[in-house]
Amino acid sequence: MQTAVTPPSAAPRRVHPVDEVLPIPQLAAYGFQHVLAFYAGAVLVPIILAGALGLSSEQLIHLINADLFTCGIASILQAWGLGKVGVRLPLLQGVTFTAVSPMIAIGLAAGGGVTGLLQIYGSVLVAGLFTFFAAPYFARLIRFFPPIVTGSVILIIGIALLPVAANDIVVGKGPNAIQNPVLLKNCLYAFGTLALIVLIQRVFRGFMATVAVLLGLVVGTLVAWALGDAHFDKVAGSAWFGYTSPFYFGMPTFSITAILSMLIVMCITMVETTGDVYATGEIVRKRIGSEDIARAIRADGAATFLGGVFNSFPYTCFAENVGLVRLTQVKSRWVVVAAGFIMIVLGSLPKAAAIVEGIPHPVLGGAALAMFAAVAVVGVQTLSKVDFNDHRNIVILGTSLGLGMLVTAQPFVTTAFPSWAEIVFGSGITLGALTAILLNIVFNHLGGSAHTAVAGRPGSLVSLDQVNSMSRKEFDATFGPLVQNMDWVLARAFDLRPFENTHALRTAFQNTLLTGTVDEQAALMKAFPDLGSDGDGANGYLLDHEKAGMTATSQEDVAAMARAYRAQFGFPLIISARDAHYERMVSQGWQRLGNAPAVERAAALVEMARIANYRFDDLVADANPIVTARMRAFDAGPATAH
Structure with missing residues (x-):
């Protein structure tokens, strides 16, 4: 009897985790979790904007409902997708914080209130159409937005928004602000909310940590309500169900300067979206191409127009x-689709919006402080990918951050400029972002390739271009001391040229060193002198000893331990002395005599990589005077003789 075999064509096709449709209960639970993590941030923008423009409580409630309703549509459009619109990844859409300062500037310039709101909507409509049609072209310009630009922009966004939170904390402006002449009370509400958010994130993990901001707002508001400082009079008078009608506040108005400002915002938003798409693609293990970026940005444009x-x-x-x-590893995009439907439902409940409207401004300010600071931290994380041994990157970040903070700290500087320029100079985010983009083009895309010094000493510097055009002999002479002049390491690193930046050059040596054969690595180990000897001063051991705090007496102790080690294993004891004080080195060295030879060979390999890394830092610092001065400032302490 033969067993039936399923033909290949009938074999079940494995679904990518992104496209997996989970059971409805799981979709609902995970979708609601996304909404909870998103909710506080979603309603911040309309609350902040309403307070700045002087809108009424009823108008704020409608803005919150409209925001949630459109967030739901936007998220479904992005995650579900429609033709060439939507990237079809688990990406939830929300109002960008980048637009907060520019929208406030646009609204106030138009006179505030509903009049200012209508001019904002006019610029939003045009910006949405622009983004939609610019998507495929922008996807080809990713090279103009490296981490130095995106990181600078995100950092400026976070820092520039902090004064908004500070204003709510200190002043407590708003339709339902705490009318208390004692400023300390407002500060206590804010600090208490912030402290609770930090405590939840410290004590809890997983889901509870993701809703720390929401819990902080809820508890802070309940405390203020118990003390008579939070009021929810509007809740009883609000309808249970409602809907968002198009152009509820009237027909939009259009201003050239407002539109230009919002176009700049959307260019920055396109950069943010690009970063989020790449990050999500990495999490769900799905390759991202230029067409994916274009579809994601089209969804942004369509949602913005809506x-x-x-x-x-x-x-x-x-x-x-x-x-x-990333935290939950729930990768299905249909979870975000479910979250979108939940937001549409919440956006149709005016009573829910009325509850949110009653949050006291100092409580909101404490939560906003945590969220805006977190945005700045994302900028710092992005900037960690930047090679700051390249002086151009220091100039780009420093100049854009400085100009952005100038306008943020002294907003009245806009009065020095013509009215048409006030939109750009009236927002630290807009000015800082434009500066970062333009300086990146000037420094990295105009006038030929880079001439960043990566080796040598002032007066005899070696640029990255020169490294990429070196002969093998010149390369060995420049970088040989990093790896004990070991030929096989230098040869393989040399073959990896051209190097895009200093980081690529450093990585070439690290990867080569760690991927050598057993015999090659053994030869490199034996090229190191015994720890504590003075025969390798030119290659960094004497400097290592100084950093480790060794004296002549302590060096003798280390040398005795190193001799015992060589006798035991047949190769020198290799320790990156700059990572440990000599007393700890001696203690650990004697203990390691009991290890197996294979364990010690692996440990030696790691230590050699560390030593090479430190030597590379010394080489780069010598080539970049500004970096050298900065590092010396950090290293400076009480004067000591070596």
């Missing part, structure tokens, strides 16, 4: 929810 119609604002991917995908 925002202008349905009384909401510009949209982008929410980084908070990208982090939630």
Whole structure:
């Protein structure tokens, strides 16, 4: 009897985790979790904007409903997809914080209130159309937005938004602000909310940690309500169900300067979205191409246009929810689709919006402080990928950050400029972002290739271009001391040219060293002198000893231990002395005599990589005077003689 075999064509096709449709209960639970993690950030923008423009409580409630309703549509469009619109990844959409300062500037310039709101909506409509049609072209310009630009922009966004939170904390402005002449009370509400958020994130993990901001807002508001400082009078008078009608506040108005400002915002938003798409693609293990970027940005444009119609604002991917995908490892995009439907339902409940409207501003300010600071931290994380041994990157970050903070700290500087320029100079985010983009083009795309010094000493520096055109002999002479002049390491690193930047050059040596054969690595180990000897001063051991705090007496102790080690294993004891004080080195060295030879060979390999890394830092610092001065400032302490 033969067993039936399923033909290959009938074999079940494995579904990528992104496209997996989970059971409805799981979709609902995970989708609601996304909404909880997103909710506080989602309603911050309309609350902040309403307070700045002087809108009424009823108008704020409608803005919150419109925001949630359109967020739901935008998220479904991005995750579900429609033709060439939507990247079809678990990316939840929300109003971008980048637009907050520019929208406030646009609204106030138009006179505030509903009049200012209508001019904002006019610029949002145009910006949405622009983003939609610019998507495929922008996807080809990714090279103009390296980490130095995106990191600078995100850092400036976070820092520039902090004064908004500070204003709510200290002043407590707003329709339901705490009317208390004692400023300390407002500060206590804010600090208490912030402290609770930090405590939850410290004590809890997983889901509870992701909703720390929401819990902080809830508890802070309940405390203020118990003390008579939070009021929810509007809740009883609000309808249970409602809907967002197009152009509820009237027909939008259009201003050239407002539109230009919002176009700049959307260019920055496109950069943010690109970063979020790449990050999500890495989490879900799905390769991202230029067409994916184009589809994601088209969804941003379509959602932003809908925002202008349905009384909401510009949209982008929410980084908070990208982090939630990484944390939970729930990769299905249909979870975000479920979250979108939940938000549409919440956006149709005016009573829910009325509850949110009653949050006291100092409580909101404490939560906003944590969220805006977290945005700045994301900028710092992005900047960690930047090679700051390249002086151009220092100039780009320093100049853009300085100009952005100038306008943020002294907003009245805009009065020095013509009215048409006030939109650009009236926002630290806009000015800082433009500066970063333009300086990156000037320094990295105009006038030929880079001439960053990566080796040598002032007066005899070696640029990256020169490294890439060196002969083998010149390469060995420059970088040989990093690896004890070992030929096989230098030969393989040399073959990896051209190097794009200093980081690539450093990585070439690290990867080569760690991937050598057993015999090659053994030869490199034996090229190191015994720890504590003075025969390798030119190659860094004497400097290592100084950093480790060795004296002549302590060096003798280390040398005795190193001789015993060589006698035991047949190769020298290799320790990166700069990572440990000599007393710890001696203690650990004697203990390691009991290890197996294979364990010690592996340990030696790691230590050699560390030593090479430190030597590379010394080489780069010598080639870059500004970096050298900065590092010496950090190293400076009480004067000591070596």
